[in-house]
Amino acid sequence: MQQLPAFFASFVVVALAASVVGRFAKRLRLPYITGYLFTGIIVGPFVLNIETSAAVESLYFIEEISLAFIAFAAGSELFLKELRSRLKSIAWVTVGLVTATFTLGSIAIYLLSGVIPFLQDLPPAGRVAAAILAGAIMVARSPSSAIAVMNELRARGPFTKTVLGVTVVMDIVVIVVFAVSSSLADALLNSINPGVEFVVLLLIELGLAFAAGYGVGWVLYAILRMRIPQHFKTGLVLLAGFLVFIASHLLREWTHANLPFELLLEPLLICVTASFFVTNFTPHRDEFQQIIHDASQPVFIIFFTLTGASIALDVLIATWPVTLVLFVVRLVGITIGSFSGGTLAGDPRRTNRLLWMGFVTQAGIALGLSREVATEFPLFGDSFATMLISVIVMNEMVGPLFMKAAIRRAGEAYEPETAPTDEVRDALILGIEGQSRALARQLKAYNWHVVLADMDGQDRENADGIWHYHVDDISKEGLRHVLGSGTDALVAMLNDDADNLKACQIAYEQYGIRRLVVRLNDLKWSDRFTALGATVIDPASATVYLMDQSVRAPQTAAMLLHRDPQYEITQITITNPDVSNLQVRDLRLPGDVLILSVMRDTQSIVPSGYTTLHLRDELTLVGTPASLEAVTLHLGY
Numbered sequence: 001m002q003q004l005p006a007f008f009a010s011f012v013v014v015a016l017a018a019s020v021v022g023r024f025a026k027r028l029r030l031p032y033i034t035g036y037l038f039t040g041i042i043v044g045p046f047v048l049n050i051e052t053s054a055a056v057e058s059l060y061f062i063e064e065i066s067l068a069f070i071a072f073a074a075g076s077e078l079f080l081k082e083l084r085s086r087l088k089s090i091a092w093v094t095v096g097l098v099t100a101t102f103t104l105g106s107i108a109i110y111l112l113s114g115v116i117p118f119l120q121d122l123p124p125a126g127r128v129a130a131a132i133l134a135g136a137i138m139v140a141r142s143p144s145s146a147i148a149v150m151n152e153l154r155a156r157g158p159f160t161k162t163v164l165g166v167t168v169v170m171d172i173v174v175i176v177v178f179a180v181s182s183s184l185a186d187a188l189l190n191s192i193n194p195g196v197e198f199v200v201l202l203l204i205e206l207g208l209a210f211a212a213g214y215g216v217g218w219v220l221y222a223i224l225r226m227r228i229p230q231h232f233k234t235g236l237v238l239l240a241g242f243l244v245f246i247a248s249h250l251l252r253e254w255t256h257a258n259l260p261f262e263l264l265l266e267p268l269l270i271c272v273t274a275s276f277f278v279t280n281f282t283p284h285r286d287e288f289q290q291i292i293h294d295a296s297q298p299v300f301i302i303f304f305t306l307t308g309a310s311i312a313l314d315v316l317i318a319t320w321p322v323t324l325v326l327f328v329v330r331l332v333g334i335t336i337g338s339f340s341g342g343t344l345a346g347d348p349r350r351t352n353r354l355l356w357m358g359f360v361t362q363a364g365i366a367l368g369l370s371r372e373v374a375t376e377f378p379l380f381g382d383s384f385a386t387m388l389i390s391v392i393v394m395n396e397m398v399g400p401l402f403m404k405a406a407i408r409r410a411g412e413a414y415e416p417e418t419a420p421t422d423e424v425r426d427a428l429i430l431g432i433e434g435q436s437r438a439l440a441r442q443l444k445a446y447n448w449h450v451v452l453a454d455m456d457g458q459d460r461e462n463a464d465g466i467w468h469y470h471v472d473d474i475s476k477e478g479l480r481h482v483l484g485s486g487t488d489a490l491v492a493m494l495n496d497d498a499d500n501l502k503a504c505q506i507a508y509e510q511y512g513i514r515r516l517v518v519r520l521n522d523l524k525w526s527d528r529f530t531a532l533g534a535t536v537i538d539p540a541s542a543t544v545y546l547m548d549q550s551v552r553a554p555q556t557a558a559m560l561l562h563r564d565p566q567y568e569i570t571q572i573t574i575t576n577p578d579v580s581n582l583q584v585r586d587l588r589l590p591g592d593v594l595i596l597s598v599m600r601d602t603q604s605i606v607p608s609g610y611t612t613l614h615l616r617d618e619l620t621l622v623g624t625p626a627s628l629e630a631v632t633l634h635l636g637y
Contacts (some may be wrong), residue, residue, distance in 0.1 A: 033396060037305075040305040073364070097166065338359060360395055520538045598619055
């Protein structure tokens with residue numbers, strides 16, 4: 001205990017180094033956790049021995065805090081209102097995956113136990129115990145990796161929603177499966193007959209764990225209600241998770257010493273239930289999500305680095321053939337389970353064949369369960385964890401590649417260069433000169449498809465990749481090849497207001513384009529444009545308005561002039577059917593994003609938390625660029 005401060009200080013330095021290695025791994029197109037685990041292995045007892053076995057053992061309390069956080073993160077991803085449209089598919093695919101992966105994984109471990117060094121000397125009951133624990137861990141998925149891939153591909157659609165829904169649900173299901181498997185394994189190792197009494201005790205344990213999770217959920221709710229800085233709340237949330245582990249250990253020891261039976265309440269199940277309660281049944285869902293988001297990177301760095309330091313390289317070298325076999329067996333189980341579940345749910349056969357590719361990745365919760373085994377089953381736990389961690393790392397490295405391929409083949413990748421045309425904003429700018437070119441470049445930077453046109457010059461593509469088109473005159477026939485029903489906005493910047501008005505009338509009356517913007521040349525034309533619903537920009541009055549805003553509301557002016565890089569204003573169209581009929585308060589928006597208005601048809605609505613959203617609503621939002629991009633990916637385009 002006296003050496004604990006020195007161990008802790010040494011590990012802090014190692015964790016800082018691991019964060020750098022993780023960023024380097026990302027540049028090599030490897031997951032961050034690969035860098036963290038690699039750093040832990042290098043500084044661990046089997047290589048440099050900077051973090052000795054005694055140090056790793058002394059720092060186990062850090063691992064328990066991290067495990068509680070990982071469980072909180074898992075529960076926070078399961079927001080029922082966002083999954084309602086695909087519940088049938090999610091339920092059947094989840095059942096298929098759990099059944100096939102658990103069964104094949106357990107059978108594989110039991111059959112291979114004769115060649116696995118640390119299982120060879122165990123009796124049959126001990127081998128069965130290790131097999132069902134491995135089967136449970138092989139069920140786990142990785143929501144964080146799945147979300148990262150979906151964000152990268154800007155993925156949306158029924159296939160993507162099913163994959164994400166199943167992945168999120170599986171994090172909770174696997175903890176329940178692990179809790180049952182852990183109790184059963186404990187009974188087998190202690191020669192307890194798993195009869196009726198065992199089943200009753202198991203049901204009591206599960207019931208008490210869910211009840212305790214409900215109670216811890218209220219504790220988290222009380223923490224979130226406190227009027228204290230967020231970093232203090234984060235510390236209290238982590239402390240609450242750690243106390244869950246302490247209480248679980250104390251209860252197990254006390255019942256073992258004082259009762260004829262032992263109560264094992266799985267702390268991960270308690271934490272995930274508490275997080276699920278906060279996310280779905282309290283008004284502090286967004287704040288809790290923000291705490292999880294802000295704390296995730298440092299917690300993951302610490303946990304995965306410490307996990308890497310605990311890996312026994314001698315076991316890893318001795319069991320690598322078994323690792324490859326388990327990797328293949330898991331792929332087979334995923335393929336059988338996902339296809340069977342999708343078929344029972346009635347999903348299209350075309351996407352059913354791709355489902356398995358979305359469920360390969362593993363990460364946080366699987367590693368957490370592996371470390372739990374190392375603690376709860378010291379007879380074989382450390383070696384067992386090392387073997388499974390090697391399987392998990394393989395899945396984490398190849399899983400994202402499979403998932404990207406599946407989403408692209410399903411036709412649900414909306415990357416700028418491959419997005420369907422109806423998911424890309426189209427703008428026509430009439431008039432080619434300095435300001436129109438600058439506007440075109442600005443819109444293109446925000447992924448708009450922009451064309452410039454006027455009655456001079458020839459068709460050509462400029463150095464910025466923006467097309468310049470020649471039109472013979474401002475008429476329906478003259479504009480036919482540059483204007484269409486798919487055009488989202490017309491910007492009229494011609495020198496003749498009569499031509500600008502005629503172009504706006506054609507766009508509005510012939511093609512139903514409502515987003516009309518006009519740079520006015522003569523104020524006497526203003527009323528005619530306004531009657532069409534066009535936004536009129538008079539250079540002189542616009543300058544006065546901006547100066548007025550700069551005096552009365554400088555922050556707003558800074559955002560309009562793009563001089564405040566921290567915040568932006570954007571407008572998006574809701575196209576995600578899962579958002580339709582949700583109230584604003586049920587959206588999981590980042591804490592730094594605010595909805596300013598909702599435009600429905602021609603009606604502008606100032607939203608409240610109870611405003612119900614519909615497909616094709618236009619939302620005006622303010623927030624940081626990164627958060628606005630994430631919200632756009634979730635809601636529409």
